[in-house]
Amino acid sequence: MNAFAGTSTANPSWHIDDARPGTGESQINWDHVGDALFRFSGIFAQVVSGSTSSIYSIIDGRSALPLTLQDIDRTGIMSEKLDTLLLEFSALEENWDGYDAQPVSHFAIDQTREFLRSLKTTIPEPSLAPDADGSVSIIWDGAETYLDVGFDPLGRYSFYGEDKDLGEFELEPTIGSVLNNRSLSKYLDKLTV
Amino acid sequence: MSDEKPERVPDNENVLRRIFSPYHINEDGSLKSSAFSPSSNSLDISVNREAIADFAANCEIGKQEERPSPDGNPVKAKIFRGCVRGNVGEIHNKHMDEEKSMYCEVLATPDYENNNPSHADLRLPKNTRGIRKKLADLFSNLLEPE
Incomplete structure (x- = not known):
């Protein structure tokens, strides 16, 4: 079962529960979610779609909010x-x-x-x-x-x-x-x- | 429980520090000084006496302590990376400040409860970045299990 069951409140086109954790030893692997790449590290998630990269903060393990420009x-x-x-x-x-x-x-x-x-x-x-x-x-x-x-x-x-x-x-x-x-x-x- | 201070490990022995965090190993196999940071409210760094449990035995202990992450996240997994080796005499004789007033001690603290008679503590005089750097310089590069 995935640790993050829920959807992004900021971008409903992708779903956190579609993503799987990576299996590398020291790196967080990327997973495909539809046409986007997804990776997470506990309280953050990064989504890359086309040339756009966004970092989201996971709230209560259920939903995600985009970090501000200052955060990235x-x-x-x-x-x-x-x-x-x-x-x-x-x-x-x-x-x-x-x-x-x-x-x-x-x-x-x-x-x-x-x-x-x-x-x-x-x-x-x-x-x-x-x-x-x-x-x-x-x-x-x-x-x-x-x-x-x-x-x-x-x-x-x-x-x-x-x-x-x-x-x-x-x-x-x-x-x-x-x-x-x-x-x-x-x-x-x-x-x- | 005894209040007596544990005995010092003899200068002619070596101690091994088991390494689990990949973030503490440089690309060339040397160790970052953070590998010698004690947890909060402690000045002790856990090591093992090689004279009592040799390198292979320490690798075995390290392997036994490995734990995968329950959710499969590799960042959360604890994986044994290997050991670094230091000579007790060099540790005892290295001054840890410019005034030459601070030294580290290696104390025999066998852990019979967990079947680890080789356990010892490397006691820092203070938890400072400079002392950690000097300690890291006294230890070998990572010795990986065969």
């Missing part, structure tokens, strides 16, 4: 690949790491999206990873500069940087604007290509 904004260094990863993180359930990890905080995912959208496009694409406490880590592991920026479920950010010129710097979880942090800016500048 891909400015800064936000890419489809990073967006997809964050969608996958949002679908992880308790104990996803085998060691009692918490589900990834939607608040941390939102903060991550905002941060990635705000970065200059001259900064290379980072890797993303969920943390066991529900945080999200954004990691650049370059030859000369290592930077790990994280957002936690309490709305705090933290980072750790290593660089051959700047040395080591650690900021423990802090409330405030990540974009105004001068120490972080120095490490981000070192990543710029």
Whole structure:
């Protein structure tokens, strides 16, 4: 039985209960629903029909509403690949790491999206990873500069940087604007290509 | 239950950390530091002593812990990916801050209830991104089961 039995309230031409979950190990597979392609990751669904791609938010496992333009904004260094990863993180359930990890905080995912959208496009694409406490880590592991920026479920950010010129710097979880942090800016500048 | 602190694992031993999340493995098989993030309100990272349960036995334990997702969603499935190996002496002797005041400890915490006498805890002095990075650097790339 499909986890999502219901129809889209926004687009009644496709039905969530027609879709089947994918079977790949680490990726969400695409399924055909009529002439559209469909995939879901827990609380989000993406539908591609022709050249149009829409992301929907699943409400109560029964119906779907389209996300706003801001939700699928891909400015800064936000890419489809990073967006997809964050969608996958949002679908992880308790104990996803085998060691009692918490589900990834939607608040941390939102903060991550905002941060990635705000970065200059001259900064290379980072890797993303969920943390066991529900945080999200954004990691650049370059030859000369290592930077790990994280957002936690309490709305705090933290980072750790290593660089051959700047040395080591650690900021423990802090409330405030990540974009105004001068120490972080120095490490981000070192990543710029 | 005893309040005594568990014994330290000897420096000449190796420990293995079983990996289940694909999001913690880089394309080159190295581990992201997030693989050493403890769950909320804990500073302990579960590992196994290789001297008591060797790599093959750890693979077996990992396989036994695998769980498919009830609804078939691969994102929700728990699949054993393999182990990473670290030397206890290197972990005990690596300073985790610039002041050289913080160190990690590997403590013997056998779990007889779950038939896992090789269980040990890697206790962090603090849960910080820098400490996780230093720990990840001390462990091998992913060793996949044969």
